[in-house]
Amino acid sequence: xxxxxxxxxxxxxxxxxxxxxxxxxxxxxxxxxxxxxxxxxxxxxxxxxxxxxxxxxxxxxxxxxxxxxxxxxxxxxxxxxxxxxxxxxxxxxxxxxxxxxxxxxxxxxxxxxxxxxxxxxx
Numbered sequence: 001x002x003x004x005x006x007x008x009x010x011x012x013x014x015x016x017x018x019x020x021x022x023x024x025x026x027x028x029x030x031x032x033x034x035x036x037x038x039x040x041x042x043x044x045x046x047x048x049x050x051x052x053x054x055x056x057x058x059x060x061x062x063x064x065x066x067x068x069x070x071x072x073x074x075x076x077x078x079x080x081x082x083x084x085x086x087x088x089x090x091x092x093x094x095x096x097x098x099x100x101x102x103x104x105x106x107x108x109x110x111x112x113x114x115x116x117x118x119x120x121x122x
Contacts, residue, residue, distance in 0.1 A: 004031050004038050006064065010097050011048045014062050014116070023051030023058060046078055047092075057090045065096040065117070075119065082122045094119040 008031060015025045027050035029042045042048055042061075049060040061078060063071045075094050082092040100114040 004040075007031075007040075007062070010062050010064070010095075014060055014095055015049045015051070017116075018049065018051045018058065018060070021053070023053045025049060025051050044081060046074075046081055055089050059090065059092045060095055061093070062095045062097065065098045071096060075121065078121050086122060092121040094121060 011029060015028055019025060027043050027047070029040060029048040031038050031040045033039075043050055043059070046061055047059045048062045051058045051060070059078075059082075061074065063074060065071065071094065078092055078094060082090075086092065096117040096119065098112075098115055098117060101112055102109055103112055104110055
């Protein structure tokens, strides 16, 4: 599975989790092919999913966790966007996907399920 499809799958999982909490999804990022290139469309080039619950808006960016820490710059960009454009009743979150893996060795080896780490910004 290529990285674009992995990202789309996690974005869909995120929007489904928000729907189960009662949010109405008003925006979901898309990836379209233009010629030989795949182009992603995100809101403000930051957010993959936007949902509304009553008068509360939630802006979510979904990323795969990498030990290189590339998400930290993205987190800072979201923080700048939130301070500049955020209003009361809006929340901004970064959802980091930690893939499933094994931890430990020998008798102490155990399986960690994949999960989202949710980082609230502002």
